[in-house]
Amino acid sequence: MAELDHQRIREMIDNLEGVLKTSGSVDQRRRVAVEIHNLKKDLEKNPLTLLDEDEVSQESTDPEEATKDPLDYFDILKHIPIVETSRGFVNRELDEIYTFLKYFEDEHLGMLGEYHLKLDYNRSLVRDGFYSKIHDLHTVINHYANALAKYEHDKDLLVSKTNQKLLVQEEYRNLLTKLGSFFRKLYQFADDLVENYNNNGNLVLNPHDKLTFDSSLGESQVLNGCTVIEGIQDLHRFLTELLEYLNLPDLK
Numbered sequence: 001m002a003e004l005d006h007q008r009i010r011e012m013i014d015n016l017e018g019v020l021k022t023s024g025s026v027d028q029r030r031r032v033a034v035e036i037h038n039l040k041k042d043l044e045k046n047p048l049t050l051l052d053e054d055e056v057s058q059e060s061t062d063p064e065e066a067t068k069d070p071l072d073y074f075d076i077l078k079h080i081p082i083v084e085t086s087r088g089f090v091n092r093e094l095d096e097i098y099t100f101l102k103y104f105e106d107e108h109l110g111m112l113g114e115y116h117l118k119l120d121y122n123r124s125l126v127r128d129g130f131y132s133k134i135h136d137l138h139t140v141i142n143h144y145a146n147a148l149a150k151y152e153h154d155k156d157l158l159v160s161k162t163n164q165k166l167l168v169q170e171e172y173r174n175l176l177t178k179l180g181s182f183f184r185k186l187y188q189f190a191d192d193l194v195e196n197y198n199n200n201g202n203l204v205l206n207p208h209d210k211l212t213f214d215s216s217l218g219e220s221q222v223l224n225g226c227t228v229i230e231g232i233q234d235l236h237r238f239l240t241e242l243l244e245y246l247n248l249p250d251l252k
Contacts, residue, residue, distance in 0.1 A: 180248035
């Protein structure tokens with residue numbers, strides 16, 4: 001069954017790449033490029049193909065699209081430089097996950113603190129929960145990166161290859177589960193605040209206060225000078241793009 005799923009995904013990619021070559025609609029080309037990117041990620045998640053170099057898809061699009069990064073279709077994400085984790089191997093997806101989590105920490109997490117964002121008691125408890133989970137996310141990223149590094153180092157040792165591959169898959173699923181849960185809950189939190197404000201609600205007690213950050217301390221510069229509600233709206237846009245781009249599965 002997994003082999004059939006793998007074949008079906010490849011056929012879907014081939015069909016979408018045909019659409020990408022012929023479509024005259026910019027919006028459709030954007031959607032198709034993102035879908036192709038997400039399907040190729042699905043191939044990596046397939047237990048039969050994860051990390052098997054001979055299984056990596058080599059499909060090509062026309063020259064113009066082949067050089068276009070899927071991130072170019074996202075107004076916020078495309079401006080965030082991807083940080084290489086430098087573990088002795090190249091894994092674009094891991095680099096992106098780390099980069100976007102770090103961007104959230106650097107540019108948005110500070111705004112959520114009680115000094116800047118005034119909320120009622122219940123919303124404050126939800127807000128505080130995001131701080132406690134950041135460390136957990138970095139932990140699972142490190143566990144996955146370490147498992148990948150060990151697999152890359154030992155992949156020629158046939159005795160350990162199968163067990164190490166299973167460990168990599170387990171760490172990968174753990175990463176996707178926790179990352180998906182965190183960003184979906186964070187999106188729902190920001191979405192509730194934005195929707196409430198747009199409907200003249202008062203969940204945010206200080207929507208028009210100015211945000212000020214100290215660049216010498218490495219604090220946010222993207223939101224410096226914005227109002228509180230503008231900062232929340234910016235976070236909401238970032239999370240909307242992030243969830244669409246990463247296409248994280250809802251694993252339990």
